[in-house]
Amino acid sequence: MSMPGPHSEYSTTSTQSSRSSERGYPLLFFYLRSSWGYRLLAALLVCALSGAFYIWYSQSGYDTTPDSWAGLGYATFGTIFLILAAVLYSIRRRLRKRAIGQLNASLHWHVLLAIVGLIVLFMHAFGHFAMISGTFALYSMVALTISGFVGRILDHVMPRLIAREVDKVLTMQGDDGVESTSQKLRAVVVHNTQENRGIIVSQSQAPIPMPGSLPFTTNGQSLGASWDLAYISLEPTQQELDQNAPHYRFIPDKKSALNRPGALMPGAEEHLSALQDMQLAMRREQFFRYIIRYWRVLHILLAFITIGLVTWHIIFASTILWPRFFH
Amino acid sequence: MKSTLLHKTAPQVAQEIHACIGCNECLLACPALAETISIDVLNRETLSGAISTPVARFARSCYQCGACVAPCPVGLHRDAMIMWIKVRLMRSERGG
DSSP: OOOOOTTSOOOTTSTTGGGOSOOOOOSSOOOOOHHHHHHHHHHHHHHHHHHHHHHHHHHTTOOOSTTSHHHHHHHHHHHHHHHHHHHHHHHHHHOSSOOTTHHHHHHHHHHHHHHHHHHHHHHHHTTOOOOHHHHHHHHHHHHHHHHHHHHHHHHHHHHHHHHHHHHHHBOTTSOBHHHHHHHHHHHHHHHHHHHHHTOOOOTTTSOOOOTTOOSOEETTEEOOTTOOGGGSOOSOOHHHHHHHSTTOOOOOOTTSGGGSTTTTSTTHHHHHHHHHHHHHHHHHHHHHHHHHHHHHHHHHHHHHHHHHHHHHHHHHHHHHHHHHHHO | OOOOOOOOOHHHHHHHHHHOOOOOHHHHTOSSOOSOOOHHHHHHHHHSSOOOHHHHHHHHHOOOOOTTTTTOTTOOOHHHHHHHHHHHHHHHHTTO
8 A cells, every 4th residue: 555654745736736637626516426316316206106196186075184094194104204214324324234335325315215204294284284293293304304404505515614724724735834833933033032132043043144244243233344343342231231120111102113013023923913813713613513513413303303293293193093993 | 522623734644544554444434425435545645646536526525524533443533634635625726
């Protein structure tokens, strides 16, 4: 198995990525596979047959109530579809023996069976929504289906939004952008602090010397070639002595350019701003991940509520229908 | 409450790919994967190089549900690896 080493090129700007056969990550995309098409066709066929029977039955003058034989037939089939939608996917997820792509197929069946079940159960109502338990059960099914639809949309949109935020936080080489920017910021702060204190900074941190300047520095400033060192006193000035005093506070004049934020630390502002942007991006990433996770929790919660309401409705309807069957 | 794992950096993803034993458990547990993909190809194309059409489709379809994490016998985060492919696809869109 050939894989890139830990120090290999991660950069997407490399020439390797230019050979990529696939590019881009659109917000909305849809891959229609033939197997998905067959499943959709099967679901549409069931809906069409149920609908055709509904129209024929309604126009034939038969009893069009939820507890008529046709209504009970719709109720039975609708409940079976919903049970299959809930159970098949849950079982498939827990099965140890499965092939690649089977779970995806089960997810498609889960979606299609739930929609077909809901449509068939609407037909079971025959437009009668007076029975409180049945109406509640139907409304909860509608809420469950809508939450499933919204969940599928979120599944498409949220990962892309997460990827956009991750893109902001990672460097082009894929390293941690926060760490990289923090290091740059630290280098700027160390460099400026040393410069302010008059320490000769290392060659790597020091600014490029101007042509003709000497390597001597005092208070961070290069001395020109014309300066005679004999005229410079090595004794600390009163200002330098004050700086070392514990009560010393440097307060620039209000109109001074030094009063601008970041004026004393040139170059630090942009890094600080970049760090804040990255922190915001990470918070957004976490938020989007929470949406994905908790929308699933909401969907499962609605599923349990629906199961409860459907069970209540079946028990309630049974108490009415049972005496009728026995007489 | 279980904390949400954020993204991983490319060196971390590279380490995870090196630790992958190729058992396919992550792919078997994935509800977003619709077509057969070899784990070797997926590992090879994750960090660099050309991204083939099946891998790109899979990466775009992945919804970061984390179903691939629990079955992994060595505790790797396939979702974080796929996130890196998503970022690469997104950057390639910008001509990067």
